[in-house]
Amino acid sequence: MxxxxxxxxxxxxxxxxxxxxxxxxxxxxxxxxxxxxxxxxxxxxxxxxxxxxxxxxxxxxxxxxxxxxxxxxxxxxxxxxxxxxxxxxxxxxxxxxxxxxxxxxxxxxxxxxxxxxxxxxxxxxxxxxxxxxxxxxxxxxxxxxxxxxxxxxxxxxxxxxxxxxxxxxxxxxxxxxxxxxxxxxxxxNEVTDLGCDEQLFRRVVKATFNQRRKMLRVSLRQIFDANHPAPAGFFDDEIMTRRPEQLSIPQFIELTNKVASAL
CATH class of the missing domain: 3.40.50.150 (Vaccinia Virus protein VP39)
Incomplete structure (x- = not known):
């Protein structure tokens, strides 16, 4: 052939x-x-x-x-x-x-x-x-x-x-x-459970890297809306002044849990 x-x-x-x-x-x-x-x-x-x-x-x-x-x-x-x-x-x-x-x-x-x-x-x-x-x-x-x-x-x-x-x-x-x-x-690897909501983890990672030059306090606002507003003081946390490429995977997991609590 x-x-x-x-x-x-x-x-x-x-x-x-x-x-x-x-x-x-x-x-x-x-x-x-x-x-x-x-x-x-x-x-x-x-x-x-x-x-x-x-x-x-x-x-x-x-x-x-x-x-x-x-x-x-x-x-x-x-x-x-x-x-x-x-x-x-x-x-x-x-x-x-x-x-x-x-x-x-x-x-x-x-x-x-x-x-x-x-x-x-x-x-x-x-x-x-x-x-x-x-x-x-x-x-x-x-x-x-x-x-x-x-x-x-x-x-x-x-x-x-x-x-x-x-x-x-x-x-x-x-x-x-x-x-x-x-x-x-x-x-x-040996991870069997991320320790956070896996779908929300993906959403947080994508939302922040889609605006990778911006601080997290800016890029994460798109996750919240009129029905689910961010609570007072949520964006005052020190981590919110960072950009996504500065975060390790454990820090992204921690961030996802913060977002989950806020939602």
């Missing part, structure tokens, strides 16, 4: 360097003995190494041409090629409710959505690895006080330990992207 043509509308940049493909595939070894799901395998440059690992393995691919290519070139996968949209899948059905490692050469334009879905299924996904845009990887691994520290940093690091593994240059892709890429690994 002829090679698959990369499609711009799907954000496809096919990795061509086999050494890098194997290095990415081997990142799943940090979480042994559980199944692996690869997102967006394309022509299977990583798949060829993942399929050799002694554990259950499935791929999910939205591109019909790529699905046909995989079916012809990876007969060992048999019924383990899922033709569909990862973002629309019920992940509990993939391995019958069993935990699994998520990996892939993720499309840049939906990588954040993939990781938000991972967070929604964090009890199913103890480990997530793969390649994303360098800028996003730096953001995810950033610590407080860094200008790259933001929404993704806080929401992911609340539940996962993030490792920036290595950088990948544009020349090893077809077509080459206009930016650098990076390989990351996220492993579930």
């Amino acid at each position: 002829k090679q698959v043509r990369p499609k711009k509308n799907l954000g496809q940049h096919f990795l061509t360097d086999l050494n890098i493909a194997k290095r990415i595939a081997d990142t799943v070894d940090a979480c042994p003995n559980i199944p692996v799901l690869e997102v967006g395998p394309g022509m299977g440059v990583m798949t060829q190494y993942l399929v050799e690992k002694p554990r259950p393995f499935k791929v999910v691919e939205i591109d019909r041409e790529s699905v046909a290519y995989l079916q012809e070139n990876f007969p060992r996968l048999n019924d383990n090629i899922i033709g569909g949209d990862f973002l629309r899948m019920d992940l509990r059905e993939v391995f019958d409710g069993q935990q699994f490692v998520l990996t892939g050469n993720y499309p840049y334009d939906i990588s954040s959505q993939i990781f938000f879905k991972m967070l929604d299924n964090k009890d199913l996904i103890p480990c997530c690895t793969g390649m994303i845009q360098h800028e996003v990887a730096v953001r995810m691994a950033s610590q407080p006080g860094n200008k790259q520290y933001g929404i993704l940093s806080v929401l992911i690091q609340a539940w996962y330990n993030v490792e920036y593994l290595f950088t990948v240059e544009p020349g090893v892709f077809n077509p080459p992207p206009k930016v650098q890429s990076a390989v990351i690994r996220m492993t579930r």
Whole structure:
């Protein structure tokens, strides 16, 4: 079968360097003995190494041409090629409710959505690895006080330990992207309960970073309204003079509980 043509509308940049493909595939070894799901395998440059690992393995691919290519070139996968949209899948059905490692050469334009879905299924996904845009990887691994520290940093690091593994240059892709890429690994930490309302935590983090240059006493006002006004003195607390990139995750949890009490 002829090679698959990369499609711009799907954000496809096919990795061509086999050494890098194997290095990415081997990142799943940090979480042994559980199944692996690869997102967006394309022509299977990583798949060829993942399929050799002694554990259950499935791929999910939205591109019909790529699905046909995989079916012809990876007969060992048999019924383990899922033709569909990862973002629309019920992940509990993939391995019958069993935990699994998520990996892939993720499309840049939906990588954040993939990781938000991972967070929604964090009890199913103890480990997530793969390649994303360098800028996003730096953001995810950033610590407080860094200008790259933001929404993704806080929401992911609340539940996962993030490792920036290595950088990948544009020349090893077809077509080459206009930016650098990076390989990351996220492993579930020991947190089972944030100690605050998780939905409100997300809301507070997003509200403050959406106005990241403003002090918290300004950005948090959008959470309150005429029906739920902020109580007197709420914005006088010292923490309200800070900006979101100055707050650690425990401080965001403390802030969420303050907001919850005020509401």
